[in-house]
Amino acid sequence: xxxxxxxxxxxxSGVDQIISEQNTAFTNQLKVVSIFVRPEKVDGxxxxxxxxxxxxxxxDIDLIVEVLGGIEPAHTMIIDALKHGKSVVxxxxxxxxxxxxxxxxxxxxxxxxxxxxxSVGGGIPWIINLERALRIDKIDSIxxxxxxxxxxxxxxxxxxxxxxxxxLKEAQDLGxxxxxxxxxxxxxxxxxxxxxxxxxxxxxxVEPGDHLLKFGIRNITHNDIQYFKEHGWIVKLLGRSFLKxxxxxxxxxxxxxxxxxxxxxxxxxYNYVGLRGDTIGKLxxxxxxxxxxxxxxxxxxxxxxxxxxxxxxxxxxxxxLELNNETKIMDYIVRTKADLNHYLPDYELKQDxxxxxxxxxxxxLIHETVQQIALTGDKPFLxxxxxxxxxxxx
Amino acid sequence: xxxxxxxxxxxxSGVDQIISEQNTAFTNQLKVVSIFVRPEKVDGxxxxxxxxxxxxxxxDIDLIVEVLGGIEPAHTMIIDALKHGKSVVxxxxxxxxxxxxxxxxxxxxxxxxxxxxxSVGGGIPWIINLERALRIDKIDSIxxxxxxxxxxxxxxxxxxxxxxxxxLKEAQDLGxxxxxxxxxxxxxxxxxxxxxxxxxxxxxxVEPGDHLLKFGIRNITHNDIQYFKEHGWIVKLLGRSFLKxxxxxxxxxxxxxxxxxxxxxxxxxYNYVGLRGDTIGKLxxxxxxxxxxxxxxxxxxxxxxxxxxxxxxxxxxxxxLELNNETKIMDYIVRTKADLNHYLPDYELKQDxxxxxxxxxxxxLIHETVQQIALTGDKPFLxxxxxxxxxxxx
Numbered sequence: 001x002x003x004x005x006x007x008x009x010x011x012x013s014g015v016d017q018i019i020s021e022q023n024t025a026f027t028n029q030l031k032v033v034s035i036f037v038r039p040e041k042v043d044g045x046x047x048x049x050x051x052x053x054x055x056x057x058x059x060d061i062d063l064i065v066e067v068l069g070g071i072e073p074a075h076t077m078i079i080d081a082l083k084h085g086k087s088v089v090x091x092x093x094x095x096x097x098x099x100x101x102x103x104x105x106x107x108x109x110x111x112x113x114x115x116x117x118x119s120v121g122g123g124i125p126w127i128i129n130l131e132r133a134l135r136i137d138k139i140d141s142i143x144x145x146x147x148x149x150x151x152x153x154x155x156x157x158x159x160x161x162x163x164x165x166x167x168l169k170e171a172q173d174l175g176x177x178x179x180x181x182x183x184x185x186x187x188x189x190x191x192x193x194x195x196x197x198x199x200x201x202x203x204x205x206v207e208p209g210d211h212l213l214k215f216g217i218r219n220i221t222h223n224d225i226q227y228f229k230e231h232g233w234i235v236k237l238l239g240r241s242f243l244k245x246x247x248x249x250x251x252x253x254x255x256x257x258x259x260x261x262x263x264x265x266x267x268x269x270y271n272y273v274g275l276r277g278d279t280i281g282k283l284x285x286x287x288x289x290x291x292x293x294x295x296x297x298x299x300x301x302x303x304x305x306x307x308x309x310x311x312x313x314x315x316x317x318x319x320x321l322e323l324n325n326e327t328k329i330m331d332y333i334v335r336t337k338a339d340l341n342h343y344l345p346d347y348e349l350k351q352d353x354x355x356x357x358x359x360x361x362x363x364x365l366i367h368e369t370v371q372q373i374a375l376t377g378d379k380p381f382l383x384x385x386x387x388x389x390x391x392x393x394x
Numbered sequence: 395x396x397x398x399x400x401x402x403x404x405x406x407s408g409v410d411q412i413i414s415e416q417n418t419a420f421t422n423q424l425k426v427v428s429i430f431v432r433p434e435k436v437d438g439x440x441x442x443x444x445x446x447x448x449x450x451x452x453x454d455i456d457l458i459v460e461v462l463g464g465i466e467p468a469h470t471m472i473i474d475a476l477k478h479g480k481s482v483v484x485x486x487x488x489x490x491x492x493x494x495x496x497x498x499x500x501x502x503x504x505x506x507x508x509x510x511x512x513s514v515g516g517g518i519p520w521i522i523n524l525e526r527a528l529r530i531d532k533i534d535s536i537x538x539x540x541x542x543x544x545x546x547x548x549x550x551x552x553x554x555x556x557x558x559x560x561x562l563k564e565a566q567d568l569g570x571x572x573x574x575x576x577x578x579x580x581x582x583x584x585x586x587x588x589x590x591x592x593x594x595x596x597x598x599x600v601e602p603g604d605h606l607l608k609f610g611i612r613n614i615t616h617n618d619i620q621y622f623k624e625h626g627w628i629v630k631l632l633g634r635s636f637l638k639x640x641x642x643x644x645x646x647x648x649x650x651x652x653x654x655x656x657x658x659x660x661x662x663x664y665n666y667v668g669l670r671g672d673t674i675g676k677l678x679x680x681x682x683x684x685x686x687x688x689x690x691x692x693x694x695x696x697x698x699x700x701x702x703x704x705x706x707x708x709x710x711x712x713x714x715l716e717l718n719n720e721t722k723i724m725d726y727i728v729r730t731k732a733d734l735n736h737y738l739p740d741y742e743l744k745q746d747x748x749x750x751x752x753x754x755x756x757x758x759l760i761h762e763t764v765q766q767i768a769l770t771g772d773k774p775f776l777x778x779x780x781x782x783x784x785x786x787x788x
Contacts (some may be wrong), residue, residue, distance in 0.1 A: 018530060018673055026529040123674045125526060129519050135420040136412060136694055234654075260628075262659030262680060274680070279412055279687040280517045286656060286668070287677035297673045300530055310704050 014296030089302035115302035123294025131313035137277030144273030149184035187214035214252035408690025483696035509696035517688025525707035531671030538667030543578035581608035608646035
């Protein structure tokens with residue numbers, strides 16, 4: 001099968017490398033014939049082109065790998081490819097989270113495939129297994145450590161006692177974090193991945209946006225990590241959604257675990273993502289959530305599924321569900337200079353210097369309260385205290 | 395698709411329940427038309443029969459689910475089914491570990507399928523993902539907590555301080571352990587599962603038997619658990635195989651982890667199984683390793699793959715590899731009344747009462763030494779000290 005790749009960055013180069021260097025009965029059936037790059041990158045190499053029409057109009061190209069990133073021109077180029085009868089596989093979580101229904105519909109109309117395994121969990125075969133579980137089960141929970149960069153930062157701060165800025169710099173030097181780290185540390189990357197996972201799990205559409213609760217790790221300090229440690233906790237940045245009776249919760253927030261809980265054992269830049277189904281129970285995956293070869297591996301798996309006609313789950317994304325984070329009641333810890341009694345007069349609070357324990361509060365109210373405090377110039381931090389017990393925690 | 399189930403135990407009933415009660419576009423295509431039971435169990439229910447020929451000769455039955463367990467008559471009945479043009483799916487690890495190549499060959503000759511997802515890892519989609527990874531990668535490591543019963547026993551002993559016999563009794567009362575617990579506590583169940591996984595991973599055949607190193611948890615005491623705890627360790631029963639240059643190691647043994655390592659976070663009767671591939675990296679799965687509905691879920695996944703013609707990986711199991719556990723050098727702790735200096739004069743030993751630290755010894759030698767000591771009437775215990783670091787430990 002002949003393939004064109006849109007973009008020659010890290011992941012695009014990884015796809016090219018796997019197809020040319022891995023020597024299996026499957027990878028040997030694939031051939032990269034064209035790589036789309038910006039005009040200034042065209043250097044005379046036979047595969048490189050800046051002329052997208054030459055790819056779209058080439059009847060020998062069956063499939064296009066989109067690894068440009070960002071919304072436009074990726075969105076338009078994916079639609080153009082599908083309308084020209086090319087299947088598309090992509091690692092671009094931002095564009096998938098916003099246009100999953102449109103892409104899926106146009107792919108079906110043109111009798112081609114649109115797959116996006118690598119957009120969530122990097123090399124982890126997450127989407128395919130979520131979809132396979134749904135062949136049999138109702139799924140009511142999606143949970144996980146969806147972002148390797150923020151996990152690396154928290155893990156390093158915990159292990160070495162280093163400060164946030166130092167570890168962020170290290171992550172940038174290692175290529176884990178972008179120059180502008182906002183997507184990783186403010187939860188936007190997790191938001192895209194949790195939207196995509198939730199869309200599939202509950203057959204609905206969750207649009208990314210400010211209405212979704214997300215609190216990242218930008219404000220975390222060396223002292224916070226130490227304080228949590230002293231109380232027997234390790235902090236992880238979790239994304240979770242739950243479905244119950246046509247209502248779902250959706251939240252991205254720092255979450256505290258005991259060292260004996262499995263999430264606490266997820267180190268470095270690994271991801272840990274999972275689901276809960278009505279017959280399979282709780283099922284989670286631990287693996288490389290990013291990186292050239294793991295992400296490219298997942299793209300090539302999608303390519304092979306197109307080639308082998310192993311059809312993925314057919315989703316309409318048309319369940320009408322209501323977002324409701326007010327039904328989710330948890331214990332939280334908040335670090336702030338503000339007097340929390342003023343903001344939460346009706347809740348049971350326990351103050352310990354700048355740290356406040358807040359008992360049994362709904363997720364929406366605590367997030368909105370801390371966001372309100374942030375507007376005063378304070379740089380508060382919040383973390384959910386995970387109250388459940390190990391594997392069978394929901 | 396019409397299905398017959400051989401056996402009406404827990405898992406067979408689970409398959410029947412999922413097919414009749416789960417209401418998806420996929421499960422609705424399946425119908426259980428016949429259940430084979432022993433003559434004394436035939437009670438007039440229309441599906442029950444003790445006449446296997448009536449199933450084999452029924453052209454409307456496309457697929458047979460084998461959940462009898464044990465080697466015979468399961469082995470003969472699977473072959474009969476395949477030769478009658480029926481696909482077979484099975485949860486029977488003992489028969490798969492011994493006859494995987496024969497079943498696979500006969501299935502191919504008769505243009506039907508032989509799948510066995512549920513034989514390893516219960517509800518975890520382990521085999522399918524191992525096979526998918528192999529479409530692209532070379533795999534050089536299989537590792538995991540493959541037995542939920544022994545994990546439950548170790549976890550309960552660690553949490554509650556209870557004695558082995560008390561927790562074994564509890565496991566039996568909960569239905570986790572058989573009346574004869576040997577398969578679970580002496581490593582035979584893990585042996586079958588690690589043989590099957592290794593066969594697929596390295597495209598070879600590893601026959602279960604005494605030549606494979608396995609040391610279970612039969613001899614573990616309350617004091618052992620306490621001693622490990624005092625040294626900052628949690629004990630898990632691990633199965634592992636590694637491939638390097640046509641040689642592989644294969645060992646089942648108690649292994650010590652720090653509380654911050656992910657294996658230490660695997661609680662209750664959960665399994666945690668994984669692989670390492672050359673582009674995907676380390677990938678592990680955590681889920682329900684046994685139980686009626688999770689195991690039945692995995693069987694129904696196989697059934698759906700047959701129905702949807704999603705072909706699994708085609709393996710010949712014909713790589714000639716050499717078993718060699720002498721190349722694997724690790725630190726161990728051994729608890730024995732014997733004088734280990736006598737047995738291992740050439741090794742660096744540190745004695746602490748009945749506990750001995752043995753530095754850098756090969757796996758084969760330490761296992762054989764401890765087995766030799768066991769013959770003297772002592773009930774020694776051994777555990778590998780896991781020296782690696784978290785996720786990227788091999």
